[in-house]
Amino acid sequence: METKNDQTLSRRQLLKMAGVGGAGLLLGAGGVGTLFGTGVVSAKGSKAATAQPNADILPFYGTYQQGIITPQQDFIYFAAFDIIGKKQSDVRGLFEKWTAAAARMTQGETAGDETNNQHLPPTDTGEAIGLTPSKLTLTFGVGPTLFTKDGSDRFGLASKRPSQLADLPAFSADELQEEWSGGDIGVQVCANDPQVAFHAIRNLARIARGTAVIRWSQAGFQRTEKAAAQPGTARNLMGFKDGTGNPDVTDANAMNDVVWVQPSESKAWMTNGTYMIVRRIRMRIEEWDRSTLKDQEATFGRSRNSGAPIGGTDEFEKLDLEKKDASGKPLIPVDSHVALAHGDGKVRILRRSYSYTNGIDSKTGQLDTGLFFVCFNRDPLKQFVPMQTRLSKSDRLNEYIVHVGSAVFACLPGAAPGGFIGQQLF
Amino acid sequence: METKNDQTLSRRQLLKMAGVGGAGLLLGAGGVGTLFGTGVVSAKGSKAATAQPNADILPFYGTYQQGIITPQQDFIYFAAFDIIGKKQSDVRGLFEKWTAAAARMTQGETAGDETNNQHLPPTDTGEAIGLTPSKLTLTFGVGPTLFTKDGSDRFGLASKRPSQLADLPAFSADELQEEWSGGDIGVQVCANDPQVAFHAIRNLARIARGTAVIRWSQAGFQRTEKAAAQPGTARNLMGFKDGTGNPDVTDANAMNDVVWVQPSESKAWMTNGTYMIVRRIRMRIEEWDRSTLKDQEATFGRSRNSGAPIGGTDEFEKLDLEKKDASGKPLIPVDSHVALAHGDGKVRILRRSYSYTNGIDSKTGQLDTGLFFVCFNRDPLKQFVPMQTRLSKSDRLNEYIVHVGSAVFACLPGAAPGGFIGQQLF
Ligand code: HEM
Ligand code: HEM
Numbered sequence: 001m002e003t004k005n006d007q008t009l010s011r012r013q014l015l016k017m018a019g020v021g022g023a024g025l026l027l028g029a030g031g032v033g034t035l036f037g038t039g040v041v042s043a044k045g046s047k048a049a050t051a052q053p054n055a056d057i058l059p060f061y062g063t064y065q066q067g068i069i070t071p072q073q074d075f076i077y078f079a080a081f082d083i084i085g086k087k088q089s090d091v092r093g094l095f096e097k098w099t100a101a102a103a104r105m106t107q108g109e110t111a112g113d114e115t116n117n118q119h120l121p122p123t124d125t126g127e128a129i130g131l132t133p134s135k136l137t138l139t140f141g142v143g144p145t146l147f148t149k150d151g152s153d154r155f156g157l158a159s160k161r162p163s164q165l166a167d168l169p170a171f172s173a174d175e176l177q178e179e180w181s182g183g184d185i186g187v188q189v190c191a192n193d194p195q196v197a198f199h200a201i202r203n204l205a206r207i208a209r210g211t212a213v214i215r216w217s218q219a220g221f222q223r224t225e226k227a228a229a230q231p232g233t234a235r236n237l238m239g240f241k242d243g244t245g246n247p248d249v250t251d252a253n254a255m256n257d258v259v260w261v262q263p264s265e266s267k268a269w270m271t272n273g274t275y276m277i278v279r280r281i282r283m284r285i286e287e288w289d290r291s292t293l294k295d296q297e298a299t300f301g302r303s304r305n306s307g308a309p310i311g312g313t314d315e316f317e318k319l320d321l322e323k324k325d326a327s328g329k330p331l332i333p334v335d336s337h338v339a340l341a342h343g344d345g346k347v348r349i350l351r352r353s354y355s356y357t358n359g360i361d362s363k364t365g366q367l368d369t370g371l372f373f374v375c376f377n378r379d380p381l382k383q384f385v386p387m388q389t390r391l392s393k394s395d396r397l398n399e400y401i402v403h404v405g406s407a408v409f410a411c412l413p414g415a416a417p418g419g420f421i422g423q424q425l426f
Numbered sequence: 427m428e429t430k431n432d433q434t435l436s437r438r439q440l441l442k443m444a445g446v447g448g449a450g451l452l453l454g455a456g457g458v459g460t461l462f463g464t465g466v467v468s469a470k471g472s473k474a475a476t477a478q479p480n481a482d483i484l485p486f487y488g489t490y491q492q493g494i495i496t497p498q499q500d501f502i503y504f505a506a507f508d509i510i511g512k513k514q515s516d517v518r519g520l521f522e523k524w525t526a527a528a529a530r531m532t533q534g535e536t537a538g539d540e541t542n543n544q545h546l547p548p549t550d551t552g553e554a555i556g557l558t559p560s561k562l563t564l565t566f567g568v569g570p571t572l573f574t575k576d577g578s579d580r581f582g583l584a585s586k587r588p589s590q591l592a593d594l595p596a597f598s599a600d601e602l603q604e605e606w607s608g609g610d611i612g613v614q615v616c617a618n619d620p621q622v623a624f625h626a627i628r629n630l631a632r633i634a635r636g637t638a639v640i641r642w643s644q645a646g647f648q649r650t651e652k653a654a655a656q657p658g659t660a661r662n663l664m665g666f667k668d669g670t671g672n673p674d675v676t677d678a679n680a681m682n683d684v685v686w687v688q689p690s691e692s693k694a695w696m697t698n699g700t701y702m703i704v705r706r707i708r709m710r711i712e713e714w715d716r717s718t719l720k721d722q723e724a725t726f727g728r729s730r731n732s733g734a735p736i737g738g739t740d741e742f743e744k745l746d747l748e749k750k751d752a753s754g755k756p757l758i759p760v761d762s763h764v765a766l767a768h769g770d771g772k773v774r775i776l777r778r779s780y781s782y783t784n785g786i787d788s789k790t791g792q793l794d795t796g797l798f799f800v801c802f803n804r805d806p807l808k809q810f811v812p813m814q815t816r817l818s819k820s821d822r823l824n825e826y827i828v829h830v831g832s833a834v835f836a837c838l839p840g841a842a843p844g845g846f847i848g849q850q851l852f
Pocket of ligand 1 (some may be wrong): 128236238241242243244245246279281282283300302319337338342343345348349370371373384385388391399
């Protein structure tokens with residue numbers, strides 16, 4: 001197969017070429033759609049077919065947006081955008097274009113049809129050529145400032161703001177920085193490959209040129225699934241298993257209760273949507289690393305090794321906050337993180353956080369590293385806000401963390417093929 | 427298996443427990459060394475045994491340090507340290523401790539023996555518990571400032587500085603920032619898992635407390651091996667295959683020629699060592715993304731799709747800088763990146779770079795993203811410096827990049843079991 005640089009190639013040809021790269025492998029004519037799309041090469045027993053360990057594609061269209069109850073991928077690339085366009089139709093147009101690109105990219109295709117025209121910039125930025133879809137998901141949300149900013153109804157959307165979408169209150173331990181906060185639009189990109197995730201955000205930013213700009217962004221990771229000796233809960237950078245107490249994403253009732261906005265409890269356009277809250281939470285790991293194992297376990301209320309509640313043996317056993325030690329004191333301290341987050345156990349959220357590391361904080365000389373906290377809930381005013389109010393006041397963990405960034409977004413419902421994300425709103 | 431929080435457990439017990447986590451799986455007594463060390467559970471047909479996709483361990487001890495001619499792993503975590511200790515014995519002691527920890531961690535063990543004593547901080551920070559070694563490598567180098575700083579022979583090592591280890595000259599296109607430059611010690615950590623890589627640097631920093639502090643650090647990635655539809659050269663964030671022209675790391679003659687310091691060409695302690703140069707190179711991706719395919723290919727001198735030299739068809743075909751087009755002009759522009767980097771082809775370096783992304787540059791509002799360039803060479807004054815001098819003057823690529831960080835380190839030879847990295851120097 002020859003590379004014909006000066007001719008216009010169809011995307012299909014291009015993808016085939018890109019997929020086989022320098023390996024010189026010839027695909028049987030009509031053998032496959034795209035190498036990206038399926039991750040499977042039809043030529044039986046070919047080296048390529050066996051060299052495709054990850055062919056994972058998650059459906060883009062559906063009742064709900066992807067990336068919410070999706071089991072957590074290995075990487076996140078989050079970006080908050082600000083709209084610089086002036087008209088509602090600018091925003092609507094952006095969501096139309098973004099939806100089309102997102103639908104393509106999640107299927108392992110380029111962001112747009114490639115022309116291979118030498119006299120134009122390539123349609124796609126190219127760094128994901130030859131990579132499998134890697135379970136890429138894109139999740140879109142709109143922030144309070146899309147509706148009203150500095151008192152102005154900038155896009156004629158003010159009356160459509162759901163009461164649940166409001167600026168978060170200031171919490172007592174907050175040290176929020178403008179550079180990690182807010183945004184008219186929030187896009188959560190997750191994938192099992194960091195380059196695939198980066199590629200998606202970058203191409204969205206490119207498509208948005210003239211209409212929206214990135215306000216802030218943060219990459220995050222967890223241990224890769226591949227590196228986990230055992231399947232199970234990943235550990236955060238404090239060395240503790242993180243995610244144990246999450247509701248079961250396969251339980252539709254629980255998801256309706258915790259995550260999905262139900263008909264007529266909010267603005268109609270939010271039905272089947274949810275609210276996403278992101279908090280960039282710096283960990284003072286140097287201090288944490290100097291605390292004793294006992295302190296660490298009392299801070300979370302769980303055992304470091306097993307992840308079980310203090311006094312228990314199994315990670316997933318019920319959290320019993322009534323259990324007492326010999327002297328009659330609660331085994332799980334009342335000001336431990338899980339005791340306070342759990343409360344009476346009736347109000348829950350779905351967490352989907354990642355670790356982050358951004359080099360050294362030039363002010364303190366310490367590692368700028370921590371938890372990029374992401375959660376979804378049906379009503380922030382009834383779920384996240386009361387929970388974080390309790391935590392910010394009394395959580396033992398506050399000695400070792402500081403919230404430096406914050407944003408809240410209303411995540412739109414999913415789109416049907418032919419439709420677009422945001423259709424119900426604009 | 428029960429978690430006995432208040433007893434002291436042997437590391438072996440602890441590792442076993444950590445490895446099986448909440449899964450409740452019992453290991454046959456004496457079945458395995460550590461779950462980390464081998465990544466293999468002996469209990470035949472157990473779920474755990476099949477759930478161990480990555481058991482990769484690279485040898486730590488040897489003639490050369492690891493992480494240099496090692497095929498590139500998926501992730502890097504690089505840190506430059508400054509010594510705050512006052513005596514040569516402080517530095518020596520640090521290298522002894524670091525060597526011991528590095529040898530352990532690369533074998534998938536914790537940084538030190540875990541006591542599980544409730545009244546002490548855990549020995550290891552814990553975030554890699556349950557993760558396989560993930561081909562972790564640690565590579566140590568010492569910078570010019572370890573020998574002389576501000577004119578002072580701070581550790582009595584000044585006479586041992588090899589002439590090849592000197593501050594790099596200022597190159598014409600440099601816009602270096604102090605916060606991404608220099609360091610008394612450079613540590614390159616690479617692994618197929620970002621959490622494993624982070625864990626290693628963090629534990630080194632912790633061990634160094636009182637003797638050395640992190641001066642700057644940078645995480646980097648490339649496409650994961652798992653996501654590559656085909657094995658082959660990874661693409662950088664400009665969408666081009668990067669690494670094609672590298673010398674063959676399996677060719678011992680080439681490595682002696684390009685990488686390894688030979689006996690008596692430098693200070694004796696550097697024999698079997700090499701020089702590592704790191705450059706944090708920001709890409710102006712917004713501008714790049716607006717340039718035509720033709721410009722992009724002329725910039726590198728290679729085809730974007732195939733990676734072949736312009737006019738060629740195969741990625742790995744010989745770079746022929748003499749080839750002319752119909753009008754008699756060189757097919758590969760003389761000021762293209764490969765033409766200038768290649769030169770007469772006699773002077774080479776071994777590149778081992780990663781992509782990086784650090785959110786938004788608050789000054790420009792653009793993505794702070796690019797190439798974390800890492801290379802190894804036997805003599806920077808004869809290899810990297812003349813090459814970068816040519817590039818900084820005339821490279822077409824300069825329109826789209828800017829060097830913002832720089833450091834050079836003498837990488838010590840490898841250590842033998844019982845010895846330590848740096849033994850020949852101190
Ligand atoms: C750096 C900050 C944080 C760290 C390191 C952290 C870590 C943890 C850990 C280790 C657990 C126990 C295991 C588990 O159930 O996942 C936990 C539980 C939990 N955390 Fe956090 N967390 C942080 C911030 C937050 C925030 C900001 C919220 C919400 C406001 C939150 C809500 C919860 C909830 C709801 C639980 C489960 C409690 C239950 O069992 O019902 N966490 N967290
Ligand atoms: C952001 C900065 C850079 C980018 C994006 C970049 C990218 C590339 C690409 C795409 C190639 C062609 C494929 C290959 O052989 O790997 C290449 C080749 C090369 N680059 Fe760079 N490079 C950068 C900086 C540098 C620097 C600073 C040096 C050394 C001073 C360097 C030295 C080389 C060499 C030696 C080759 C191979 C030339 C040959 O074929 O003999 N590059 N680079």
